[in-house]
Amino acid sequence: MIVGVYPGSFDPITYGHLDIIERASKMVDKLIVGVLVNSSKTPLFSMDERVRMIEDLTRDYANVEVRSFDGLTVNFARDCGATVMVRGLRAVTDFEYELQLAQTNKVIAPDIDTMFLTTNLKYSYLSSSTVKEIASYGGMIHEFVPENVEKKIKEKYKK
Ligand code: ADP
Numbered sequence: 001m002i003v004g005v006y007p008g009s010f011d012p013i014t015y016g017h018l019d020i021i022e023r024a025s026k027m028v029d030k031l032i033v034g035v036l037v038n039s040s041k042t043p044l045f046s047m048d049e050r051v052r053m054i055e056d057l058t059r060d061y062a063n064v065e066v067r068s069f070d071g072l073t074v075n076f077a078r079d080c081g082a083t084v085m086v087r088g089l090r091a092v093t094d095f096e097y098e099l100q101l102a103q104t105n106k107v108i109a110p111d112i113d114t115m116f117l118t119t120n121l122k123y124s125y126l127s128s129s130t131v132k133e134i135a136s137y138g139g140m141i142h143e144f145v146p147e148n149v150e151k152k153i154k155e156k157y158k159k
Contacts, residue, residue, distance in 0.1 A: 004028035004084035011043040016123035020088040037070040074109035
């Protein structure tokens with residue numbers, strides 16, 4: 001049984017992330033979406049909120065599970081029994097950072113491989129931070145995130 005993890009901040013989840021989840025879930029027997037407690041960033045959404053949003057949106061995928069984690073991603077992957085780590089590549093700008101990360105991880109965890117999925121062209125420009133920035137100025141974000149997520153972002157910026 002091949003277990004994969006898809007780690008990230010998901011603050012919040014976008015259509016770009018969902019596209020990767022959908023495609024990756026067909027390549028492994030089980031896909032665990034790992035939501036990172038990132039101490040260097042102050043998230044807009046709490047861990048609970050981020051996990052719940054992803055759970056709601058992935059309910060129809062029988063082999064997808066959502067978990068939160070702290071610390072090294074490779075340790076999380078090992079705890080999950082995963083041998084594959086999924087990452088999305090949007091543009092060349094992602095490439096250098098992602099390559100360095102994958103190569104470092106390979107040294108500290110040779111049993112785990114990073115699998116890159118290139119984004120759907122439709123979402124190649126899309127990032128959680130852009131969505132938040134647009135929403136903070138009252139812009140339209142319905143093309144980037146599902147309706148429920150849109151509602152939650154708008155509530156945050158109303159406060
Ligand atoms: P991180 O803080 O780890 O970059 P993100 O939540 O921003 O967390 O991203 C998690 C993963 O999803 C990364 O591999 C990132 O490249 C990928 N990703 C982000 N946005 C998109 C998108 N629009 N299309 C495809 N993959 C994406």
